[in-house]
Amino acid sequence: xxxxxxxxxxxxxxxxxxxxxxxxxxxxxxxxxxxxxxxxxxxxxxxxxxxxxxxxxxxxxxxxxxxxxxxxxxxxxxxxxxxxxxxxxxxxxxxxxxxxxxxxxxxxxxxxxxxxxxxxxxxxxxxxxxxxxxxxxxxxxxxxxxxxxxxxxxxxxxxxxxxxx
Numbered sequence: 001x002x003x004x005x006x007x008x009x010x011x012x013x014x015x016x017x018x019x020x021x022x023x024x025x026x027x028x029x030x031x032x033x034x035x036x037x038x039x040x041x042x043x044x045x046x047x048x049x050x051x052x053x054x055x056x057x058x059x060x061x062x063x064x065x066x067x068x069x070x071x072x073x074x075x076x077x078x079x080x081x082x083x084x085x086x087x088x089x090x091x092x093x094x095x096x097x098x099x100x101x102x103x104x105x106x107x108x109x110x111x112x113x114x115x116x117x118x119x120x121x122x123x124x125x126x127x128x129x130x131x132x133x134x135x136x137x138x139x140x141x142x143x144x145x146x147x148x149x150x151x152x153x154x155x156x157x158x159x160x161x162x163x164x165x
Contacts, residue, residue: 034075042087046079
């Protein structure tokens with residue numbers, strides 16, 4: 001056989017070897033991470049729950065999911081072992097970087113829009129005044145008079161009525 005006909009198969013086998021090798025490295029790193037868990041460390045399960053490790057056994061771990069609430073999980077269900085700073089930031093909302101800078105995020109966006117002086121902005125009065133109410137009443141009377149004249153002539157029709165001529 002010619003080498004050119006074997007080249008696609010060689011490339012395919014090489015790619016499969018590289019993919020399985022990287023997957024095995026990831027699995028080994030995850031297993032090492034799970035074996036290095038110590039009581040008192042914060043973890044995230046593969047379901048996204050954050051908890052503190054209380055006891056580590058051969059295939060299981062005892063997690064404290066809330067103060068006084070313990071649950072037994074399989075070691076394989078631990079997605080990540082978190083360092084103390086990250087665990088406290090996520091679970092307790094402690095942000096040491098924020099405290100060090102003194103930066104505070106406002107609760108609303110009003111302070112982000114710039115100046116609060118509205119002297120140059122004309123305010124719109126949304127309340128109705130009596131003159132506008134009187135004008136609307138006169139317009140309504142005119143419309144009612146026109147409608148009464150149409151009714152007298154028989155010109156006004158409702159939906160579904162046909163001409164009866």
